Amino acid sequence: MIHLDDTHDPNRRSWVESANDPDSDFPIQNLPIGIFSGRSGQLRAGMAIGDSIFDISVAHARGWLTGDAAKAAEAAKSCLLNELFALGHRPLRELRWQVSALLDRRGALREHAQAAREVLLHDRSKCTMHLPVHVGNYTDFYAGIYHARTAGALLIPEDPLPANYKWVPIGYHGRASSVRASGGMVRRPLGQQPPSTPGGKPNFGASERLDFELEMGFYVGAGNALGEPIEIGEAHRHIIGYCLLNDWSARDIQRWEMFPLGPFLSKNFGTMVSPWVVLADALLPFRVPAMSRGNDDPAPLNYLLDTADQRIGGIDIALSVGLQTAKMHRENETSVEILQSNARHLYWTPAQMLAHHTVGGCNLEAGDLIGTGTISGPTVDQLSSMLELTFGGMKPVHLPNGEQRGFLENGDEVVFTGKCHRKGFVSIGFGEVRGRIEG
Amino acid sequence: MIHLDDTHDPNRRSWVESANDPDSDFPIQNLPIGIFSGRSGQLRAGMAIGDSIFDISVAHARGWLTGDAAKAAEAAKSCLLNELFALGHRPLRELRWQVSALLDRRGALREHAQAAREVLLHDRSKCTMHLPVHVGNYTDFYAGIYHARTAGALLIPEDPLPANYKWVPIGYHGRASSVRASGGMVRRPLGQQPPSTPGGKPNFGASERLDFELEMGFYVGAGNALGEPIEIGEAHRHIIGYCLLNDWSARDIQRWEMFPLGPFLSKNFGTMVSPWVVLADALLPFRVPAMSRGNDDPAPLNYLLDTADQRIGGIDIALSVGLQTAKMHRENETSVEILQSNARHLYWTPAQMLAHHTVGGCNLEAGDLIGTGTISGPTVDQLSSMLELTFGGMKPVHLPNGEQRGFLENGDEVVFTGKCHRKGFVSIGFGEVRGRIEG
Numbered sequence: 001m002i003h004l005d006d007t008h009d010p011n012r013r014s015w016v017e018s019a020n021d022p023d024s025d026f027p028i029q030n031l032p033i034g035i036f037s038g039r040s041g042q043l044r045a046g047m048a049i050g051d052s053i054f055d056i057s058v059a060h061a062r063g064w065l066t067g068d069a070a071k072a073a074e075a076a077k078s079c080l081l082n083e084l085f086a087l088g089h090r091p092l093r094e095l096r097w098q099v100s101a102l103l104d105r106r107g108a109l110r111e112h113a114q115a116a117r118e119v120l121l122h123d124r125s126k127c128t129m130h131l132p133v134h135v136g137n138y139t140d141f142y143a144g145i146y147h148a149r150t151a152g153a154l155l156i157p158e159d160p161l162p163a164n165y166k167w168v169p170i171g172y173h174g175r176a177s178s179v180r181a182s183g184g185m186v187r188r189p190l191g192q193q194p195p196s197t198p199g200g201k202p203n204f205g206a207s208e209r210l211d212f213e214l215e216m217g218f219y220v221g222a223g224n225a226l227g228e229p230i231e232i233g234e235a236h237r238h239i240i241g242y243c244l245l246n247d248w249s250a251r252d253i254q255r256w257e258m259f260p261l262g263p264f265l266s267k268n269f270g271t272m273v274s275p276w277v278v279l280a281d282a283l284l285p286f287r288v289p290a291m292s293r294g295n296d297d298p299a300p301l302n303y304l305l306d307t308a309d310q311r312i313g314g315i316d317i318a319l320s321v322g323l324q325t326a327k328m329h330r331e332n333e334t335s336v337e338i339l340q341s342n343a344r345h346l347y348w349t350p351a352q353m354l355a356h357h358t359v360g361g362c363n364l365e366a367g368d369l370i371g372t373g374t375i376s377g378p379t380v381d382q383l384s385s386m387l388e389l390t391f392g393g394m395k396p397v398h399l400p401n402g403e404q405r406g407f408l409e410n411g412d413e414v415v416f417t418g419k420c421h422r423k424g425f426v427s428i429g430f431g432e433v434r435g436r437i438e439g
Numbered sequence: 440m441i442h443l444d445d446t447h448d449p450n451r452r453s454w455v456e457s458a459n460d461p462d463s464d465f466p467i468q469n470l471p472i473g474i475f476s477g478r479s480g481q482l483r484a485g486m487a488i489g490d491s492i493f494d495i496s497v498a499h500a501r502g503w504l505t506g507d508a509a510k511a512a513e514a515a516k517s518c519l520l521n522e523l524f525a526l527g528h529r530p531l532r533e534l535r536w537q538v539s540a541l542l543d544r545r546g547a548l549r550e551h552a553q554a555a556r557e558v559l560l561h562d563r564s565k566c567t568m569h570l571p572v573h574v575g576n577y578t579d580f581y582a583g584i585y586h587a588r589t590a591g592a593l594l595i596p597e598d599p600l601p602a603n604y605k606w607v608p609i610g611y612h613g614r615a616s617s618v619r620a621s622g623g624m625v626r627r628p629l630g631q632q633p634p635s636t637p638g639g640k641p642n643f644g645a646s647e648r649l650d651f652e653l654e655m656g657f658y659v660g661a662g663n664a665l666g667e668p669i670e671i672g673e674a675h676r677h678i679i680g681y682c683l684l685n686d687w688s689a690r691d692i693q694r695w696e697m698f699p700l701g702p703f704l705s706k707n708f709g710t711m712v713s714p715w716v717v718l719a720d721a722l723l724p725f726r727v728p729a730m731s732r733g734n735d736d737p738a739p740l741n742y743l744l745d746t747a748d749q750r751i752g753g754i755d756i757a758l759s760v761g762l763q764t765a766k767m768h769r770e771n772e773t774s775v776e777i778l779q780s781n782a783r784h785l786y787w788t789p790a791q792m793l794a795h796h797t798v799g800g801c802n803l804e805a806g807d808l809i810g811t812g813t814i815s816g817p818t819v820d821q822l823s824s825m826l827e828l829t830f831g832g833m834k835p836v837h838l839p840n841g842e843q844r845g846f847l848e849n850g851d852e853v854v855f856t857g858k859c860h861r862k863g864f865v866s867i868g869f870g871e872v873r874g875r876i877e878g
Contacts, residue, residue: 136575137616142700152699162698167641168631172700173612173707177576177802178665187666189799192607192740202606204740207799226617226709227626253799259601260591261581261611262701265799268612270665301631301643360628360646360692360704363616 007031007100008285010426014103015114016121018050025419025429026050028103031096032241032276032431035079035130038122043130045076045084047099048276048431052121054099059120064102064109068094081132081219081277085240086366088222092240093281129275131181133219133367138179138271139357140215140247140371141171145291145347147213147374150388155255166297169304169348169356171373174247175268179369181275182433188410189269191253207250207266209393210408210437213374214321214384214416216343217245217273218350220368227361232306235351238364241277242315244416244433245371248272251387251407273369274416274433282428286420288314290349303359304352313349317418317430318342319375321384325403326411335415338397341377341384343418410439446470446539447724449865453542454553455560457489464858464868465489467542470535471680471715471870474518474569477561482569484515484523486538487715487870491560493538498559503541503548507533520571520658520716524679525805527661531679532720568714570620572658572806577618577710578796579654579686579810580610584730584786586652586813589827594694605736608743608787608795610812613686614707618808620714621872627849628708630692646689646705648832649847649876652813653760653823653855655782656684656712657789659807666800671745674790677803680716681754683855683872684810687711690826690846712808713855713872721867725859727753729788742798743791752788756857756869757781758814760823764842765850774854777836780816780823782857849878 006012007029013020014028026032026048036053037043046053059065060073072091075084084092101107113120142148145165152160164170188210193203221240224230230238247267254266290313299305319342322335348356353370376384383389386407390396393406408414418430445451446468452459453467465471465487475485475492485492498504499512511530514523523531540546552559581587584604591599603609627649632642660679663669669677686706693705729752738744758781761774787795792809815823822828825846829835832845847853857869 137614156699159698163638164631164641164695164698168696170696170700171703173614173703175576175612175801176615177804177807178800180665187800190668190742191799192603199602201737202603202740204742226619229629250799256603257607257609258699258701259598259603260595260697260701261609262697262699264610264612265795265801268801269799298640301641303629303643356704360630360689360708361617361626362614362704362707365616368616 030428043079082367209251232355469867521806648690671794
């Protein structure tokens with residue numbers, strides 16, 4: 001089912017030397033797409049390569065992109081990728097192939113490209129990244145079963161893993177307008193918090209239990225018409241690429257507001273994504289079987305069952321969360337890793353989420369963002385929110401500099417990274433999603 | 440607080456005779472705005488007047504609109520009203536004033552307008568109405584307390600009115616992509632239904648408990664920046680107009696999926712609105728105090744409390760639901776009214792919903808659609824969904840032709856209408872939202 005091609009060849013090297021550093025997130029085997037601006041402030045579509053950004057519009061203007069890749073570059077001119085994503089995989093695949101050839105140390109056109117490097121490549125550290133799409137609709141799932149168990153026990157002690165969990169890929173609609181790209185400040189939200197005594201008046205003020213949630217996001221490519229479900233065997237055709245996603249959460253507000261209709265103000269003050277869209281094609285070498293079910297677990301219903309997708313349902317992505325407190329920031333200490341997890345720990349696969357989302361007829365649109373839900377792992381150092389990691393704030397995390405944290409404090413910066421490793425392949429990464437709390 | 444002006448003058452009459460019919464939803468005192476297409480298929484912005492549609496683009500092209508009204512007409516050229524709504528009340532208010540003067544039997548420019556009536560007015564019965572905005576975000580509240588009590592008792596017997604209900608204007612994010620204008624077919628959604636025996640395998644198939652929910656919707660005008668709440672005293676500045684809203688619901692799917700994150704597939708197969716946006720200005724004579732709290736009810740928290748809005752918090756809108764079965768359709772019988780309610784029966788006002796929505800920093804955008812939640816009244820003939828009206832399907836509704844209904848069957852058409860009456864004023868209406876079920 002998985003067809004690897006030259007773009008995955010581990011022997012391929014780029015003439016952009018920083019891309020050949022084994023620690024780079026963006027070797028020539030990756031080539032994620034995004035929207036950036038340089039000094040001029042003008043927005044453009046580009047692909048990350050090592051420490052640089054490849055400017056798609058320059059390559060297009062020089063006539064180096066042909067056929068579907070030229071079509072892709074044309075669609076990306078609007079500087080929002082919705083139109084390009086709507087075309088499905090083929091133009092992006094062709095674009096990635098042709099850019100890969102242009103950047104290849106042995107590519108046919110490399111001399112032209114190299115000669116133009118001053119305009120073709122931008123210094124990534126001097127560019128600003130933007131949200132790659134207009135997010136028309138944002139859905140967040142709850143597919144991390146270790147999260148559902150742990151957070152459930154803290155938020156809903158009487159029913160930690162709901163009866164429907166192993167049948168229904170549970171999801172809810174999130175707020176699209178407040179999705180933004182990595183970077184900048186996150187304002188601590190005001191809201192109602194649970195009454196101090198049952199039946200009493202709720203407290204009101206800035207959230208005292210501000211948290212992150214470590215998730216992956218994926219973007220819809222070609223959508224579906226209202227009333228026409230996407231079958232699971234076709235779902236991969238509609239998933240164009242992936243990102244890291246921080247579902248900022250206010251636990252006190254959430255606990256008080258969420259019954260019976262789900263989270264609202266506790267989430268809609270902001271959701272952040274890593275700005276580079278790692279294309280599904282680039283992730284092919286890192287696909288793994290869906291999480292294996294326990295012996296007592298039910299088989300998915302037919303519409304969620306697909307032999308092919310059961311084989312390549314998951315993705316092996318090592319995830320990491322770092323924290324830099326205000327004190328560390330002042331003292332020029334870099335963030336410390338507070339947990340690790342892996343995208344393998346999802347009970348439901350992206351294809352299952354997509355098939356479920358549309359089975360009742362809901363129409364997906366190009367550029368829709370879908371979050372997986374928090375991806376905790378089975379061990380205590382893989383719990384992927386402060387709520388879980390600190391057992392609801394009861395067991396603070398101890399940092400190397402002597403500070404400790406229950407929930408997030410003002411000035412704390414949270415950074416997620418993600419990386420795919422597989423023996424015989426060049427590792428590829430996601431860049432980062434980073435945000436700092438302000439009071 | 441309420442400033443009435445000439446546009447509300449009950450003595451005003453239009454030279455469009457059908458607008459003077461006391462039964463018309465669209466007298467000169469109303470002038471709702473919408474997007475229509477005629478025979479050419481070209482979309483345009485218009486205002487409903489009697490049996491006709493006033494073509495804003497024609498009036499603009501003739502130079503009859505000046506100042507802010509011309510600016511409004513210019514913004515409406517895109518044939519989606521987001522851009523116009525983003526300008527706030529003033530341009531729309533000026534447009535409504537000037538169109539009212541053009542259509543007034545005694546207006547200064549009426550002779551010009553009347554002479555151009557062949558191009559200025561379109562026969563409403565020959566036009567197609569469209570969704571008036573691109574719905575960037577759709578939020579649905581739960582502000583009908585009689586609905587919350589009744590539906591709660593059926594869906595969540597252990598906790599019919601949640602502990603937070605009288606403190607929190609409960610809301611959730613709905614699906615924006617599947618919001619559409621009145622008319623056409625609603626496909627019965629597939630989905631998982633509760634297992635026949637607890638712990639068993641869920642059933643899968645077309646929903647057997649398909650339902651409507653009678654709601655009002657309102658549109659956001661000028662939005663707010665992320666992180667900057669709208670204070671309740673300012674909320675009315677951000678609410679541009681109102682519509683009727685049918686929150687189609689699949690009760691069996693809802694019951695099984697909704698814990699813990701709220702409704703998803705049970706709602707996202709389609710939400711329908713009446714296509715005419717009745718401007719907040721036109722509704723001023725029909726504002727009423729917010730629903731009076733019971734003696735045991737808590738006062739709203741400060742951010743939800745506003746003296747002005749407490750006085751003009753609600754709107755008196757008589758609501759009606761009609762049903763036409765397939766048999767009635769075949770036999771040319773019109774729909775029969777199965778229930779009546781009133782928008783007064785909302786525990787939380789639109790201003791409270793808006794203030795709550797933004798208090799944590801969530802950014803609203805022009806054209807965002809906000810539903811009130813189902814507006815049931817206190818008596819059994821005011822229960823505004825089949826779930827409530829039939830006590831969960833147990834007590835079917837008996838129709839005059841001998842048919843009966845628990846939930847909706849294929850071929851059933853549901854139609855909502857709404858009308859404002861007040862002694863000394865001309866009644867204004869909302870038109871309708873209508874949809875037929877297909878299997």
